[in-house]
Amino acid sequence: MAENILVIGGGPAGLNAATMLSELGVKVTLAERDSFLGGNPKKFKYKFLFPDMQPADDVIGKLIKKAETNSNIKVYLSSEVSDFKENGKKFDATIKSPDGNETKTFDSVIVATGFEHFDPARDAKYSYQLFDDVIDIKDLERMMGEGNFVRPSNGQPPKNVAFILCVGSRDRHVGNQYCSRVCCTVSVKQAIELREHFPDCEVYIFYMDIRTYGFFEDLYWKAMEEYDVQIVKGRVAEITSGENNTVICKGEDTLLRGPFEIPFDMVVLASGMEGGPQSSEMAKKLGLELDEHGFLKPQNVTLAPFKSNKEGVFLAGACTGPKAISDSITEGGAAAMDAYIYAVKNH
Amino acid sequence: MAENILVIGGGPAGLNAATMLSELGVKVTLAERDSFLGGNPKKFKYKFLFPDMQPADDVIGKLIKKAETNSNIKVYLSSEVSDFKENGKKFDATIKSPDGNETKTFDSVIVATGFEHFDPARDAKYSYQLFDDVIDIKDLERMMGEGNFVRPSNGQPPKNVAFILCVGSRDRHVGNQYCSRVCCTVSVKQAIELREHFPDCEVYIFYMDIRTYGFFEDLYWKAMEEYDVQIVKGRVAEITSGENNTVICKGEDTLLRGPFEIPFDMVVLASGMEGGPQSSEMAKKLGLELDEHGFLKPQNVTLAPFKSNKEGVFLAGACTGPKAISDSITEGGAAAMDAYIYAVKNH
Numbered sequence: 001m002a003e004n005i006l007v008i009g010g011g012p013a014g015l016n017a018a019t020m021l022s023e024l025g026v027k028v029t030l031a032e033r034d035s036f037l038g039g040n041p042k043k044f045k046y047k048f049l050f051p052d053m054q055p056a057d058d059v060i061g062k063l064i065k066k067a068e069t070n071s072n073i074k075v076y077l078s079s080e081v082s083d084f085k086e087n088g089k090k091f092d093a094t095i096k097s098p099d100g101n102e103t104k105t106f107d108s109v110i111v112a113t114g115f116e117h118f119d120p121a122r123d124a125k126y127s128y129q130l131f132d133d134v135i136d137i138k139d140l141e142r143m144m145g146e147g148n149f150v151r152p153s154n155g156q157p158p159k160n161v162a163f164i165l166c167v168g169s170r171d172r173h174v175g176n177q178y179c180s181r182v183c184c185t186v187s188v189k190q191a192i193e194l195r196e197h198f199p200d201c202e203v204y205i206f207y208m209d210i211r212t213y214g215f216f217e218d219l220y221w222k223a224m225e226e227y228d229v230q231i232v233k234g235r236v237a238e239i240t241s242g243e244n245n246t247v248i249c250k251g252e253d254t255l256l257r258g259p260f261e262i263p264f265d266m267v268v269l270a271s272g273m274e275g276g277p278q279s280s281e282m283a284k285k286l287g288l289e290l291d292e293h294g295f296l297k298p299q300n301v302t303l304a305p306f307k308s309n310k311e312g313v314f315l316a317g318a319c320t321g322p323k324a325i326s327d328s329i330t331e332g333g334a335a336a337m338d339a340y341i342y343a344v345k346n347h
Numbered sequence: 348m349a350e351n352i353l354v355i356g357g358g359p360a361g362l363n364a365a366t367m368l369s370e371l372g373v374k375v376t377l378a379e380r381d382s383f384l385g386g387n388p389k390k391f392k393y394k395f396l397f398p399d400m401q402p403a404d405d406v407i408g409k410l411i412k413k414a415e416t417n418s419n420i421k422v423y424l425s426s427e428v429s430d431f432k433e434n435g436k437k438f439d440a441t442i443k444s445p446d447g448n449e450t451k452t453f454d455s456v457i458v459a460t461g462f463e464h465f466d467p468a469r470d471a472k473y474s475y476q477l478f479d480d481v482i483d484i485k486d487l488e489r490m491m492g493e494g495n496f497v498r499p500s501n502g503q504p505p506k507n508v509a510f511i512l513c514v515g516s517r518d519r520h521v522g523n524q525y526c527s528r529v530c531c532t533v534s535v536k537q538a539i540e541l542r543e544h545f546p547d548c549e550v551y552i553f554y555m556d557i558r559t560y561g562f563f564e565d566l567y568w569k570a571m572e573e574y575d576v577q578i579v580k581g582r583v584a585e586i587t588s589g590e591n592n593t594v595i596c597k598g599e600d601t602l603l604r605g606p607f608e609i610p611f612d613m614v615v616l617a618s619g620m621e622g623g624p625q626s627s628e629m630a631k632k633l634g635l636e637l638d639e640h641g642f643l644k645p646q647n648v649t650l651a652p653f654k655s656n657k658e659g660v661f662l663a664g665a666c667t668g669p670k671a672i673s674d675s676i677t678e679g680g681a682a683a684m685d686a687y688i689y690a691v692k693n694h
Binding site for chain 2: 210213233291302303327
């Protein structure tokens with residue numbers, strides 16, 4: 001009899017773990033709380049992925065198709081793990097789906113429950129939801145994916161746009177001291193896309209540090225040199241309404257050492273990533289540890305980033321911290337390997 | 348008969364790939380060019396690892412021990428792949444070791460040939476090798492590992508130390524446009540260690556952007572708040588000799604908008620990472636692609652960061668770009684999974 005492995009979460013990490021395991025003949029149960037596979041990239045309709053602007057569907061779509069068409073993978077949508085308990089070295093889990101409850105015994109478990117986008121409405125200074133033209137990077141990504149680059153307030157092309165980095169990240173005021181890793185690169189990517197779409201539109205990025213780490217740096221050079229994006233070190237302290245249907249960013253340019261008040265047609269907030277309620281639910285239900293930032297805690301951040309504190313339960317993707325899709329896919333592979341080893345040994 | 352898999356490179360990525368594969372009963376051949384396992388962390392005697400300051404030996408030593416004591420892993424030290432050719436879906440490789448040449452047929456191959464530290468002597472403005480008290484982060488790491496925190500010139504404790512970030516990274520002048528990802532966090536970690544060891548020593552970090560991404564940010568807060576490390580946005584343009592056996596950093600503070608000339612007892616250069624000659628050798632010998640930065644190129648940076656352009660040959664660790672040890676270990680796991688799938692299918 002083949003090994004049975006439970007994968008919780010159908011985003012990039014869970015999908016890759018499930019498809020790799022299925023190639024070894026493992027029977028995979030894939031439980032996804034949403035009514036579709038693909039995780040946040042699918043939910044928020046990401047269009048092009050950094051760093052190489054490949055269509056998100058070429059990556060996510062491919063993983064979804066593999067999972068949906070593989071007879072070794074049973075997908076449960078709109079489903080959750082309602083009950084979980086250890087059974088010797090194995091695990092008995094009940095999947096609650098629209099078709100009813102099903103309890104199975106699994107040899108090992110991979111938790112890949114992902115992240116939540118930070119809700120910028122939680123920080124009043126950004127006036128998100130107060131002004132139509134203040135949106136965030138996930139809103140803009142979805143709009144651009146729909147071919148809709150215009151101002152929400154009036155449907156007109158923007159003449160100037162500001163990106164504000166570190167919204168909900170590196171900010172103890174909202175409870176998130178950590179950096180969300182990808183928002184700098186997403187913003188630089190979107191700034192380039194805006195400039196491509198509207199060559200006459202001025203684009204500013206207000207930053208604390210530009211963290212286009214590793215080869216993502218190539219995009220940063222490109223934004224400055226080929227697309228003339230204005231990159232300004234400074235913090236925006238307040239967003240207010242201006243004349244002629246504009247929104248005003250007030251703040252301080254820390255390099256020029258002076259205050260600024262600039263009216264923009266659109267402001268895009270680079271919202272960060274949070275563990276979300278599903279991380280604490282998983283921690284409680286499966287007996288896993290949470291870290292101080294509200295994400296699931298690996299057994300050892302260097303030696304075993306994809307092992308949980310519980311033997312036989314593995315972690316992959318953004319449930320252990322903010323990361324790029326490529327990192328989530330890789331962790332899905334590593335967790336699959338480890339979950340398979342455990343399953344083979346204890347089968 | 349068990350599958351045979353060749354792992355080239357015995358650093359964190361290769362070690363983890365080898366040990367995980369061995370747990371599935373795979374016969375692993377591990378070829379390492381150096382006379383020891385452990386890669387750069389071992390070669391340069393890394394002492395404590397960011398972000399949680401765990402002893403490097405607890406991580407690397409554990410992986411080495413696992414590899415050395417597992418009967419499924421045959422380790423070849425001071426060895427290289429001298430010949431490589433495809434044999435149907437398999438690969439014939441000759442390992443040239445001090446004991447002679449051995450040719451075997453492998454079901455799949457993992458390339459984990461790592462990186463080289465950038466040699467700061469290549470950039471004359473830093474006066475590395477000209478002044479004893481100008482060292483780099485790998486030198487300091489080794490010195491601290493040996494319990495030796497003092498000035499190389501006179502064996503005295505330093506009264507002030509400067510870290511200069513982005514040496515050999517984000518610098519087209521030396522041919523490396525990319526960011527090396529880890530040098531910011533390594534520098535912040537070492538600054539904390541210096542302040543712990545010499546509470547009266549002033550420590551400065553000169554930076555372009557502080558890229559302590561993700562949870563590494565915690566170390567940055569700690570350096571500023573608990574250790575009073577001075578973090579200065581500015582570029583050092585030149586290092587010269589000063590009075591009283593000091594070295595002078597000349598540059599511009601971009602926040603205060605003024606030039607500075609500060610004498611230091613020690614300067615630590617945050618040297619970056621390069622693909623090194625082994626990447627181009629591997630590319631040539633195995634028929635792999637190199638990227639524009641001189642690292643091995645994955646088939647797809649998002650969907651398949653651990654697959655090479657050649658079916659059956661997989662990539663893991665810093666040979667595909669600068670990364671943290673944790674990332675290399677994870678990639679080792681993912682590449683192991685993929686190499687195992689390929690091996691099982693084509694065995």
